[in-house]
Amino acid sequence: xxxxGILGLLNYGSMTGYEIDRTFKDSLSYFWSAQTSxxxxxxxxxxxxxxxxxxxxxxxxKPDKNLFxxxxxxxxxxxRWLMEDKTEVAARSPLLMKTFFRGERSLEENIEYFSKxxxxxxxxxxxxxxxxxxxxxxxxxxxxxxxxxxxKMTVExxxxxxxxxxxxxxxxxxELEALRDEHTAD
Amino acid sequence: xxxxGILGLLNYGSMTGYEIDRTFKDSLSYFWSAQTSxxxxxxxxxxxxxxxxxxxxxxxxKPDKNLFxxxxxxxxxxxRWLMEDKTEVAARSPLLMKTFFRGERSLEENIEYFSKxxxxxxxxxxxxxxxxxxxxxxxxxxxxxxxxxxxKMTVExxxxxxxxxxxxxxxxxxELEALRDEHTAD
DNA sequence: TGGGTCATGTAACCTGTTACATGATTAG
DNA sequence: CTAATCATGTAACAGGTTACATGACCCA
Numbered sequence: 121x122x123x124x125g126i127l128g129l130l131n132y133g134s135m136t137g138y139e140i141d142r143t144f145k146d147s148l149s150y151f152w153s154a155q156t157s158x159x160x161x162x163x164x165x166x167x168x169x170x171x172x173x174x175x176x177x178x179x180x181x182k183p184d185k186n187l188f189x190x191x192x193x194x195x196x197x198x199x200r201w202l203m204e205d206k207t208e209v210a211a212r213s214p215l216l217m218k219t220f221f222r223g224e225r226s227l228e229e230n231i232e233y234f235s236k237x238x239x240x241x242x243x244x245x246x247x248x249x250x251x252x253x254x255x256x257x258x259x260x261x262x263x264x265x266x267x268x269x270x271x272k273m274t275v276e277x278x279x280x281x282x283x284x285x286x287x288x289x290x291x292x293x294x295e296l297e298a299l300r301d302e303h304t305a306d
Numbered sequence: 307x308x309x310x311g312i313l314g315l316l317n318y319g320s321m322t323g324y325e326i327d328r329t330f331k332d333s334l335s336y337f338w339s340a341q342t343s344x345x346x347x348x349x350x351x352x353x354x355x356x357x358x359x360x361x362x363x364x365x366x367x368k369p370d371k372n373l374f375x376x377x378x379x380x381x382x383x384x385x386r387w388l389m390e391d392k393t394e395v396a397a398r399s400p401l402l403m404k405t406f407f408r409g410e411r412s413l414e415e416n417i418e419y420f421s422k423x424x425x426x427x428x429x430x431x432x433x434x435x436x437x438x439x440x441x442x443x444x445x446x447x448x449x450x451x452x453x454x455x456x457x458k459m460t461v462e463x464x465x466x467x468x469x470x471x472x473x474x475x476x477x478x479x480x481e482l483e484a485l486r487d488e489h490t491a492d
Numbered sequence: 493t494g495g496g497t498c499a500t501g502t503a504a505c506c507t508g509t510t511a512c513a514t515g516a517t518t519a520g
Numbered sequence: 521c522t523a524a525t526c527a528t529g530t531a532a533c534a535g536g537t538t539a540c541a542t543g544a545c546c547c548a
Contacts (some may be wrong), residue, residue: 121400122507128407138527151402158508160529182516183527202404202411207423209430209471211397214307216337216460218388221314223453225388230456237393244395267409269485270416273478274402284470285395292459299455308535324499344536346501369499369543 122154123162123171127198130172130190132267137163137186147253150278163188171197219292231296238289245282248275308340309348309357313384316358316376318453323349323372333439336464349374357383405478417482424475431468434461 125148129140137160144154163186166172171194177185190198215237222230252275311334315326323346330340352358357380363371376384401423408416438461 121403124407125403128403128410131407131410136527137529141527148406150396151399151406153398153508155509157510157529157531162507179527182525183514183529185527186529198407199410202407203415205422207401207426209427209468210336210464211399211401212339213337213397215393215397216463217307217311217314219456219463220334220337220460221310221317221384221388222456224314224317224385229389236391240393241395269481270405270408273474273481274406276477277402277405277474278396280470280474282395284466288459288463288466291462295455295459322499323501327499339536341537343501343503343538348535365499369501371499372501 122152122158123166124198124201125152125154126159126162126166127171127190127194127201130166130188131195131198134187134189136188140188150248150253151274166194169197170194227296227300231293231300234289234293234296238286238293241282241286241289245279245286248278248282308338308344309352310384310387311338311340312345312348312352313357313376313380313387316352316374317381317384320373320375322374326374336434336439337460352380355383356380413482413486417479417486420475420479420482424472424479427468427472427475431465431472434464434468 125144126140129135129143135143137156140163141154141156141159144152144159163172163174166188167174170191172188172190174186174188177187179185222233225233253271311330312326315321315329321329323342326349327340327342327345330338330345349358349360352374353360356377358374358376360372360374363373365371408419411419439457
């Protein structure tokens with residue numbers, strides 16, 4: 121998966137591992153986090169597969185740059201991946217795993233838990249609304265402005281998801297509060 | 307993560323690897339998929355960590371059962387995990403990774419893509435509404451009916467998520483259609 | 493007689509995480 | 521003087537996937 125993300129970025133233009141790492145951390149982290157070490161390792165795989173070539177650029181003072189460029193075969197692989205359809209709605213969710221087993225903890229603690237989730241969701245939403253991932257910085261990077269519509273769609277997903285997440289957490293909280301109030305009413 | 311899911315199940319009662327595997331595949335797969343091989347491997351880790359003990363139960367005709375039971379230390383670990391708060395709203399999303407790079411494909415193909423996503427979302431939603439993960443079968447398994455509320459919350463999340471997913475896919479589709487119609491109107 | 497269920501796993505591989513290592517330049 | 525930025529990675533480990541292997545019993 122990360123391989124294809126890197127191919128997608130290289131398809132916009134040649135980049136060094138460092139730049140790819142920065143892009144993931146600064147702009148794509150809300151839907152994909154990647155470790156620096158993994159990026160450098162995957163770049164070696166891309167090279168081995170013939171999907172990218174590299175070129176050392178001498179610098180003085182700083183370490184040399186290792187600039188990667190996508191090949192024709194890399195572009196084919198990128199397109200193959202984009203066309204393949206293996207779409208699953210449900211994704212692995214640590215959140216739901218934890219929710220599922222919460223019966224082990226007290227009502228009060230769980231009310232607190234969902235309250236915290238709602239708060240975290242609200243912070244995430246606010247963050248996204250105030251400083252949406254820097255679409256403009258990609259626009260400069262890429263000649264074709266048509267891409268921006270797809271970038272915005274991922275942001276839109278983030279906003280809609282965050283809202284749903286908050287609604288869900290609040291609903292859960294209310295259900296537990298109702299349960300608690302039933303008991304204490306006796 | 308899977309370790310803790312297994313611990314959570316063992317906390318309901320002793321189980322064999324086969325039963326754990328069935329439970330994940332039949333009932334928890336909408337938020338966590340697990341390979342049979344991984345379950346058997348993780349059970350060895352639980353044992354090694356002192357979180358579970360096992361007992362061979364002789365059978366004739368069928369292979370012997372290997373029944374696992376949670377230990378006190380395993381219960382502590384389960385509770386430690388439930389109490390720890392490491393909640394991230396955003397999760398790694400292959401869906402968004404693919405969406406982000408769709409500028410590489412044609413408008414028409416992408417309209418088709420989002421249309422398919424909306425359909426897949428609708429099928430998932432229908433499936434969940436018609437046959438929600440067998441909450442009843444857990445209820446039999448577990449003495450404490452209070453757990454059911456948390457199980458239902460995970461199902462509720464599934465329903466809300468599926469709806470949001472469909473709305474998003476349809477919105478994306480409409481945006482692209484509008485773009486196409488602008489161009490063809492010239 | 494053929495497929496499904498019960499029931500166990502191993503081996504190899506791929507992907508992601510954590511920890512470590514180096515070193516110059518630049519801005520506060 | 522110190523922290524951040526630029527820029528490269530390696531090693532070990534943890535977690536997840538794919539493929540393979542075995543074998544009896546039961547139902548249609």
